[in-house]
Amino acid sequence: MSDKVLDIIRSEKLEPPARVNAVLDKIEERHPDRVLAFVYYGSSLREIENPDKMLDFYVLIDSYRKAHKSILRAWLNLTIPPAVYYLELEQDGVVSTCKYSLMTLKEFEKRSGKDAFHSQIWGRFSQPCVLMRAQNESIAERVYKARTKAVKYMASQSAPLVAPSATAAEIWGRGFYESYRTELRPESSVGRSTEIVERFNERYETISRAIFGEVDSKGCFNISTDGAKSLSRKWFWRRVRGKPRSILRVAHGALTFDGGVDYVMRKLKNHSGVDYKPTPFQRKHPFLTAPIMGWKLWKMGAFR
Structure with a gap:
C-alpha cells in the first residue's frame, strides 16, 4: 500500500x-x-x-x-x-x-x-x-x-x-x-x-x-x-530538559569552527537585538567561558 x-x-x-x-x-x-x-x-x-x-x-x-x-x-x-x-x-x-x-x-x-x-x-x-x-x-x-x-x-x-x-x-x-x-x-x-x-x-x-x-x-x-x-x-x-541541552549545543558550536563565538553573537543580535561583545579571552577559550556567556546572555534577554 x-x-x-x-x-x-x-x-x-x-x-x-x-x-x-x-x-x-x-x-x-x-x-x-x-x-x-x-x-x-x-x-x-x-x-x-x-x-x-x-x-x-x-x-x-x-x-x-x-x-x-x-x-x-x-x-x-x-x-x-x-x-x-x-x-x-x-x-x-x-x-x-x-x-x-x-x-x-x-x-x-x-x-x-x-x-x-x-x-x-x-x-x-x-x-x-x-x-x-x-x-x-x-x-x-x-x-x-x-x-x-x-x-x-x-x-x-x-x-x-x-x-x-x-x-x-x-x-x-x-x-x-x-x-x-x-x-x-x-x-x-x-x-x-x-x-x-x-x-x-x-x-x-x-x-x-x-x-x-x-x-x-x-x-x-x-x-x-x-x-x-x-x-x-x-x-x-x-x-525543562531541552534548555540545558541547547546551552551545550551553543557551546559546542562555538568550539567547532574558527570565529564561532562571534558568529553566535551576530546571530543572537540579529534575532534578539542583544549586542554582547565577547572578550579576547572568551573568543580564545569558548568552552571554558561558555557557561558565563550563556548566563549573561540569558540575563540580557537574548533567549526567549
Whole structure:
C-alpha cells in the first residue's frame, strides 16, 4: 500500500543554483568520502536566490571519527550531536555563507521519531527541506523514510493538543510552537511557528489530509483527544530538559569552527537585538567561558 506522506516527502525536490552546488562541493572536499547525503533546510531554502541568506545543511555521514580531523571533535559530535561548521565561499564576486551540521545517517534515523524524546530532529525535519546528493537510491530512501517518520511523529505530538477539531494551520502551528519552546531561541516561538505554517500552508493541508483524512464542513480535521493531558506533561519535560541541552549545543558550536563565538553573537543580535561583545579571552577559550556567556546572555534577554 502506498504511503501518502512518504510520496509527498519524495516529491519535495529542488534544482540548486550554481552557488549552492559550489558550497556542497567544498563541504565534500572538507570531509572526503564520508558524506552520504545532504539535507537542505532553513530560511535560505525559502529565498534561495538571495545571496545574503546563510545556507543551512545537515550533512549525513558514515562515521564521526573518519569525518573529523580531531579526535576531540569526533567525540563531541558523538556525545552532543550535531557538530556545526561554518564556511564562506566566494564565487563570481558573490560570497556565500554556510552553516552545516554533521550527523551520521544512523543517528539521523534514530532521532527522527518516537525513539527520540527531544524534537530537535523530528521537529525540524517535518518542515520543508530537500534531499541532495544522496550517494545511492538506498540512502535516499532511508532519508525519505526518516523524514516521513518525523512528519508523522510531529503530527502525533501536536494534534491532541488542539483536539477535537482543528485546521492544519492550528495543528502544525501548535507543534512547532511547542518544539521551539524547548530550545533557547532568540526569535519569538509564536512568530516563527506561524510564519513557517503560513508560508507552506498548502503543504501542511496536503499532509494533514494524508494523516487525518478529509476536513469537515468548517475546514477542520476531527482529532482524537486521547492522551492530551499526558502529552502536555511530556512537552513540559521537553522544555525543562531541552534548555540545558541547547546551552551545550551553543557551546559546542562555538568550539567547532574558527570565529564561532562571534558568529553566535551576530546571530543572537540579529534575532534578539542583544549586542554582547565577547572578550579576547572568551573568543580564545569558548568552552571554558561558555557557561558565563550563556548566563549573561540569558540575563540580557537574548533567549526567549
